[in-house]
Amino acid sequence: MKNRLYLIAAVILLLPCSLKAQWSVGFLGGAGCNVHSQDVHYMTDYRFQGAVGLNFGISGQFDLADWLGLRADVTFTQKNYRQYRADIPEIDYHYRNDYLLVPVLASFRFGGLRLKGFANAGVYGGWWLSCKQQRRQGPHRKEG
Numbered sequence: 001m002k003n004r005l006y007l008i009a010a011v012i013l014l015l016p017c018s019l020k021a022q023w024s025v026g027f028l029g030g031a032g033c034n035v036h037s038q039d040v041h042y043m044t045d046y047r048f049q050g051a052v053g054l055n056f057g058i059s060g061q062f063d064l065a066d067w068l069g070l071r072a073d074v075t076f077t078q079k080n081y082r083q084y085r086a087d088i089p090e091i092d093y094h095y096r097n098d099y100l101l102v103p104v105l106a107s108f109r110f111g112g113l114r115l116k117g118f119a120n121a122g123v124y125g126g127w128w129l130s131c132k133q134q135r136r137q138g139p140h141r142k143e144g
Helices: 002-019
Strands: 023-034 046-063 068-085 092-111 116-135
Touching: 023 068, 046 092
Parallel strands: none
Antiparallel strands: 023 046, 046 068, 068 092, 092 116
16 A cells, blocks of 8 residues: 555656646636626616626646647636616616636647747637626615
8 A cells, every 4th residue: 555655656746757848737817897788678777887707717738749739728707797777776786697617729839939929729618607686775775
């Protein structure tokens, strides 16, 4: 049992030497403002306002050649917004939508010594994790 643990530890420690920098791992993070757009037809007093949401995740890339890599990300993203009515202060809702995004990309690199570029092409899947709706109290409404 003890020899097996030493063997596993040795493989884990020597694995980066055999990969020759083929793997890249990174972290993603930031914030974004989502603006919800919806056709309200005749309801001209309905308003939508953008809201800030967080984005964070992890990214990994495996280089198959000097010019080609296979990349995958796992990202948590919030797309938030506010919906309210201009003439009725009691109707004021804030929405928080959470998503999990998983893009898989082929990363192409090209160029010479002075100028280099890259292009990514691929597909992604997205899953809507949750939606939370919070009602805000307007200035004319009193709780009794």
